[in-house]
Amino acid sequence: MSLFTSTVTRGAACAAAFALAFASSGAFAQKRxxxxxxxxxxxxxxxxxxxxxxxxxxxxxxxxxxxxxxxxxxxxxxxxxxxxxxxxxxxxxxxxxxxxxxxxxxxxxxxxxxxxxxxxxxxxxxxxxxxxxxxxxxxxxxxxxxxxxxxxxxxxxxxNYQTEGRIYARYILTNHPNAKIGVLYQNDDFGKDYVIGLKAGLGAKAAAMIVAEIPYEVTDPTIDSQIVRLKSLGVDLVYDITTPKFSAQAIRKIAELDWHPVHILDINSQSVGGVMKPAGFENAQGVVSVNYGKDPGDPxxxxxxxxxxxxxxxxxxxxxxxxxxxxxxxxxxxxxxxxxxxxxxxxxxxxxxxxxxxxxxxxxxxxxxxxxxxxxxxxxxxxxxxQLQMIRFKGERWESFGPIINDDD
Missing domain, CATH: 3.40.50.2300 (Response regulator)
Incomplete structure (x- = not known):
């Protein structure tokens, strides 16, 4: 074989390999x-x-x-x-x-x-x-x-709900270290994950700080009785893990009882139009939650x-x-x-x-x-x-406070 023939053959082989590789790239990929x-x-x-x-x-x-x-x-x-x-x-x-x-x-x-x-x-x-x-x-x-x-x-x-629960625990330990916590939670994996996160975040203090864990079922017509029970147990911080219908009920019932606990609400129920307005803006003042998106009601x-x-x-x-x-x-x-x-x-x-x-x-x-x-x-x-940031309800909207918190922190 001559040098010319060998060079051409190698060149053709390289060109064929290049064409095959290029064809397999996004430019000439076959539809699948x-x-x-x-x-x-x-x-x-x-x-x-x-x-x-x-x-x-x-x-x-x-x-x-x-x-x-x-x-x-x-x-x-x-x-x-x-x-x-x-x-x-x-x-x-x-x-x-x-x-x-x-x-x-x-x-x-x-x-x-x-x-x-x-x-x-x-x-x-x-x-x-x-x-x-x-x-x-x-x-x-x-x-x-x-x-x-x-x-x-x-x-x-x-x-992650467990991470969110740990964030709330950190907030509680920093701002309300002597709180008597009452947990209201949906009786399924949704509610239970939040409870796991809270307890993990509170660590050794969880047993002393959590005075009640009260579940509800999604088929329950109201959660009024659960709220009344939490108050009767001397709770001064409500850890509220509910979906919108029950979140609005909880906020309203707490106000009806003229009760003023610290109120932490999960991220799933922070809609101003879907929860806070039906609950009554005057009743929702000071409720704490977290967010990662811009609040459409925030000027x-x-x-x-x-x-x-x-x-x-x-x-x-x-x-x-x-x-x-x-x-x-x-x-x-x-x-x-x-x-x-x-x-x-x-x-x-x-x-x-x-x-x-x-x-x-x-x-x-x-x-x-x-x-x-x-x-x-x-x-x-x-x-x-x-990533999340703490928010607090004031007036007719949520206000952000504190730094961006990373899940891995």
Missing amino acids: YDPGATDTEIKIGQTMPFSGPASAYSTIAKVQAAYFKMINDQGGINGRKINLIQYDDAYNPPKTVEQVRKLVESDEVLLTFQILGTAPNAAVQKYLNGKKVPQLFTSTGAARFTDPKNFPWTMGYNP TWDNDPGMKKWRAFMDKYYPEGDKNSSFNTYGYGVAQTLETVLRQCGDDLTRENVMRQAANLKDLSYDLSLPGIIITTSPTDFRVIK
């Missing part, structure tokens, strides 16, 4: 689809409590449907329209199972998105992982939904570009929605996160790649994130929101 994805459509499934005891959350689903309507009007994602299929599960786990099976087996969605509630998500977690269908950005902060080792097809969105953000963009979106796509509700800012923010994941998927719309991209979010900050709050995930870290 799983059920729910085509050249023109991405089908997404969701259950939400449009009825039942947690129906206050249904506005989250409505704002997300409006968001993807906006995206579709703008041409979709990588040329594909989003088909968001939504069913009512009434915050009832057996109904969630029925509806999710329908989404997977009849509607053949590519993924499920933002199923709401700890118990509803727990009811379908093994099923979806067995089917290898993404259970993406679940609307719960229970620790079991950020466990990539045991549930690689499940990724939660909300801050601090009136000229903020992200808030202006959200308000313009609401005016056009969800005009009947409450512009003072953090549920509507929350739903918008999660929809933006899913949009990022789907755009990163490009033309590889397989379920495996959806999870790969969800676990590859880097330093993201969205329209309504508080300054300094970023989203980063990895194959070993499925926590999406890992």
Whole structure:
């Protein structure tokens, strides 16, 4: 073989290898689809409590449907329209199972998105992982939904409830070290995770400081009797782990009793329009919670570009929605996160790649994130929101105080 022939042969081989590598890159990657994805459509499934005891959350689903309507009007994602299929599960786990099976087996969605509630998500977690269908950005902060080792097809969105509980414990130890704590909690994994976090944060002082742990069931008509009991036990700090209907009841009943304990409320029930206003602004003064997003009722953000963009979106796509509700800012923010994941998927719309991209979010900050709050995930870290800031209710809105607190602190 001549030197010329050998050089040409080696050159051709190198060129062929380069072409193969280039073709396998994003530029010339072949389109890959799983059920729910085509050249023109991405089908997404969701259950939400449009009825039942947690129906206050249904506005989250409505704002997300409006968001993807906006995206579709703008041409979709990588040329594909989003088909968001939504069913009512009434915050009832057996109904969630029925509806999710329908989404997977009849509607053949590519993924499920933002199923709401700890118990509803727990009811379908093994099923979806067995089917290898993404259970993406679940609307719960229970620790079991950020466990990539045991549930690689499940990724939660909300801050970890146990971490939130530890943050409240730190606040209590710093500001109310002699408090007599009464715990009111929903009797499921949602409530129990918060109790675990509080006790872990209080450490050796937990047994002496917590004087009562009183559960309620989501089917209870009211929690008035639980509030009366807490007062009778001499509680001076209420650790209130409830969903919106019961949060508003608790705030109102505490006021009716002319009782003035320190009141800590979980992040899931801080909506001004959905909780504080129904409870009565005059009754909610001084309630403490945490947040990671801009409060739409805070004039601090009136000229903020992200808030202006959200308000313009609401005016056009969800005009009947409450512009003072953090549920509507929350739903918008999660929809933006899913949009990022789907755009990163490009033309590889397989379920495996959806999870790969969800676990590859880097330093993201969205329209309504508080300054300094970023989203980063990895194959070993499925926590999406890992930073929080303390807030206190004053007047008709929440006010932030203190530094940004990191989950890992």
